[in-house]
Amino acid sequence: MRLHKRHDFPGKLLVVEGVDGSGKSTQLDLLRNWLVSKEQSVIFTEWNSSALISKTIKKAKQTNSLIPVTFSLLHATDFADRLENIIIPALKAGLIVLADRYCYTAFARDVARGVNKDWVRSLYGFSIRPDGAFYFQVPVEVSLSxxxxxxxxxxxxxxxxxxxxxxxxxxxxxxxxxxxxEYDNMAEEFDFHVMPAEKTIHEQQMLFRQIATKILND
Ligand SMILES: Nc1ncnc2c1ncn2[C@@H]1O[C@H](COP(=O)(O)OP(=O)(O)OP(=O)(O)O)[C@@H](O)[C@H]1O
Ligand SMILES: [Mg+2]
Incomplete structure (x- = not known):
């Protein structure tokens, strides 16, 4: 699986993960603005946004017509399209790619829906390993509130x-x-940087910048 090997493209890939409401987009936006202010070349991509398939997924969701396996397959298609057309070309061009959710979202959500864990992982076997995967860890009550x-x-x-x-x-x-x-169980397996997502936006952003800088300078 490519997910366990370092890529050898000149760019860097940073991804954020965590449950809904854990603060991923807030933190990634702040990091992006900060990197841009430092004149870094950054591109951003988010889950379920590919030109090829995202409209189909949204339509299917509106009519509640997805079952766990079709949910999984459609999201894998979205991801494959963005990986091949956005993420890898940008990494080849030496850019910093910031991804709001990555294949770990499927590993967590689809398995929580009862889909077989090994099946989902092999479905995403074409993924590449990010240079940094940040997991925003919060209790469910916090994300709900x-x-x-x-x-x-x-x-x-x-x-x-x-x-x-x-x-x-x-x-x-x-x-x-x-x-x-599922995310907690994956933290060690995939070397997540576990972020204390209950802390203030500012505190987390300082930590995020510090770890990201180390990865980008590596
Ligand atoms: N550290 C924090 N403390 C308090 N509120 C926060 C914090 N971080 C984010 N929020 C607020 O929580 C809400 C959800 O944040 P955000 O949209 O960043 O979460 P998310 O993880 O991207 O969620 P989703 O997966 O649904 O896109 C927003 O209103 C945001 O302003
Ligand atoms: Mg978000």
Whole structure:
């Protein structure tokens, strides 16, 4: 699996992972702005955004018509498209690639949906190993309270598709707790930098910059 080997492109790939509401996008935005202010060449890519497939995924989600395996396959297609057309070309060109979620999102979510762990990992066997994978670790109550201030959890976000509970909040808690435990189990296997995501935005950003700088200068 390419995920366990270092790539030899001149660029660097940094990815953020964690449950919904863990603060990934907040931290990655701040890091991006900081790197740009230092005149670094940065590009950004996020989960479920490929020109090829993201509209199909959004449509299928709107009609709640995905089952765990089709959910997994469609997201793998989105990822493969962005890897080949955005991430790898940028790394070849020596850019810093910042990815908001990476294949570990599938490893956590799809397995939490009951999909076989080895099957998901082999599905994403074409992935390349990031230079830094940052896991924003928070208890489920914190992520729920952060999300609740702006929106209700979505059908799939709450795991309503796998019938955990008819109550969206209860379902969210059960499903996201499963995802957190998958992430926790992966931390060592994939050398995650575990970020204390309950801390203030500023404290985490200082730590994020410090670790990122070390990786980028390596
Ligand atoms: N350290 C923090 N302390 C308090 N609130 C925070 C912190 N970090 C982020 N938030 C707030 O929590 C909410 C969710 O943050 P953000 O969108 O960055 O999470 P996310 O991990 O990207 O979620 P998603 O996976 O749903 O995209 C936002 O309103 C953000 O302002
Ligand atoms: Mg986000």
């Amino acid at each position: 952060r999300i609740a201030t702006s929106r209700r959890p979505g059908f799939y976000e709450a795991g309503m598709d796998i019938g955990l509970s008819s109550d969206p909040i209860e379902s969210f808690q059960i499903f996201q707790s499963r995802i957190i435990s």
